[in-house]
Amino acid sequence: MLYVRYGTLRVSRTSEVLIHQGEAAEAAKRAGGNFVGEEELIQQVADGKVTDFDQCLCTLEFLNKMKPLQKILKEKMPTTRRGTASDDIAAAIDKYKKGHPYKCDKEGVVNIGVGMLSFTDSEVRINASAVLSTLASHRIATKGKFFRELVISYERGPSYPLDFNEWTS
Numbered sequence: 001m002l003y004v005r006y007g008t009l010r011v012s013r014t015s016e017v018l019i020h021q022g023e024a025a026e027a028a029k030r031a032g033g034n035f036v037g038e039e040e041l042i043q044q045v046a047d048g049k050v051t052d053f054d055q056c057l058c059t060l061e062f063l064n065k066m067k068p069l070q071k072i073l074k075e076k077m078p079t080t081r082r083g084t085a086s087d088d089i090a091a092a093i094d095k096y097k098k099g100h101p102y103k104c105d106k107e108g109v110v111n112i113g114v115g116m117l118s119f120t121d122s123e124v125r126i127n128a129s130a131v132l133s134t135l136a137s138h139r140i141a142t143k144g145k146f147f148r149e150l151v152i153s154y155e156r157g158p159s160y161p162l163d164f165n166e167w168t169s
Contacts, residue, residue, distance in 0.1 A: 017045060019058035019066065019078075024089050031090040032097070033057075045069055057084045057092050110135065117154065128152070128167050 018025075018033040019041055028036045035041060035050060042062075044050045046069060058066055058078045063085045070077055078084035086092040104110045114131055115124035132147070139146050150167060153159035 017041065017050060017053045017056040018089065018093070019056070019062045020089060021059075021062075024059050024087075027090045028057075028093060031093040033089075033093055038062075039065065042066065042069065046072060055084060055096060057086075057089065057096060059089055060085055060087050114152070124152075125167065132164075132167065 017035045017037075018028045019038065020028050020036060021038045025036050025038070035053065037044075041050065042065060045056070053076070056066070056069075056073055056076045056078050060080070063078065063080075066073075066078060080086070083092055083095055100112070102110055102112050112131055114127040119127075132150075136146060147164055150162045150164045151159040152162055
């Protein structure tokens with residue numbers, strides 16, 4: 001997940017299914033969870049009655065009960081690696097709602113929005129620095145250059161090459 005200070009998301013990330021019981025369910029409701037439930041919610045998702053959600057979050061005790069839903073949920077399946085399965089569910093909800101998932105294509109290119117035309121230069125610079133530092137923190141190999149090129153463009157517009165050292169300072 002990527003966290004930027006000034007939001008650039010076009011899609012509202014407000015719908016998630018939360019599988020909890022007891023105090024965790026109450027904490028999820030207070031944190032703003034949309035669908036909160038236990039085994040009956042798992043069954044509703046399996047039956048296709050609950051389908052309009054962006055992500056599924058659960059506590060660690062429910063992670064094993066979620067296994068039958070892997071083929072249904074696919075990328076929405078909660079995992080500890082992404083932080084969508086956690087005992088601190090309020091923090092997981094907050095992290096999910098503020099985050100921006102990203103992927104790279106098979107050439108290693110990451111396309112991600114860092115601003116809008118209405119943003120000031122400093123807001124774009126802060127968001128770009130957050131993106132670059134997050135990407136750099138996920139580096140596995142230590143040999144060679146991690147970033148080969150840095151360009152900025154607006155949608156369907158020309159791209160402008162940027163100096164990497166200038167944008168990371």
